[in-house]
Amino acid sequence: MIYGSNSRIITLFGRIHSSINVDIIVADSIPFLAEEIFASLFYLAGESRDPIKMVINNRGGDIDAGLMIVQAIEHVQAMGIDVEILVVGSSMSMASIILASGTRGKRYALDRSIVHLHAESRVIGGQGEDFERAKEYTDRLARQMYLLLAQRTKIPEYHLEQEQIAPRDKTMLENDEGRIKLVKRFLKNETYLSAYEAQAAGIIDAVIPPGDGKIMEIFNAPTEALSEKQEGGRA
Known part of the structure; x- marks a missing residue:
């Protein structure tokens, strides 16, 4: 409004x-x-x-x-x-x-x-192929959410610092897929x-x-x- x-x-x-x-x-x-x-x-x-x-x-x-x-x-x-x-x-x-x-x-x-x-909440209904299609749809939506956080925030860097993750994992900061993985780790709870x-x-x-x-x-x-x-x- x-x-x-x-x-x-x-x-x-x-x-x-x-x-x-x-x-x-x-x-x-x-x-x-x-x-x-x-x-x-x-x-x-x-x-x-x-x-x-x-x-x-x-x-x-x-x-x-x-x-x-x-x-x-x-x-x-x-x-x-x-x-x-x-x-x-x-x-x-x-x-x-x-x-x-x-x-x-x-x-x-x-x-x-x-x-x-x-992390994204999932309530998926249906069976067989319908279930798979619904899951694919929710996966696409969730990826958009994670990608936005990966690209527009410092959550990946913040997570590495807070968890004192091994230096080798810092290479994950260099691309979207790695950053998305770090965002998912951060949001597991x-x-x-x-x-x-x-x-x-x-x-x-x-x-x-x-x-x-x-x-x-x-x-x-x-x-x-x-x-x-x-x-x-x-x-």
Whole structure:
């Protein structure tokens, strides 16, 4: 949803679902959130080439719906428009994949934020050939997720450092397949990162602590005017 009138801020709240996921939409979902975000990105891109800002407090959702949003972000970025992303509470599961897709150098989190990632969840039905086709489809979606993390974050480097993996494994950093393997190793368990850990892993680029004027810049509030207003209101 676009935040306020004449704003270039999109809020990514609720859960990430699309119209093809109607059978699993739950009570706390915003129906068809993926389509709303997709449309909002292109609407704002059509208005001007100014940066688009996305604010995340999100529990995640479906891979296919999330990748729809990632795809829109990539198309907007290809037009020369930055997509700045700010986590204000939690960025969980698929929301963190969207977070990683933001413009490098412009992915932020407030200092108490949590970034959560995990391996893909699989619920595959059918038998025989139908099962294999469904598995192939989910494998393709999962690969897109892992490839994005491998290419747009420092998770492979972070994992090597944290686990003190043998130097010979550092050659895995030199190509996408090796980096994907390291991402998968890192995500074999549920992973919860503080804002500063997420920065070290290259999922975000900067942490915004209290008093940092960057938060007001993101929300298009002139810090000088706010400061003057506060001064004028004091007795």
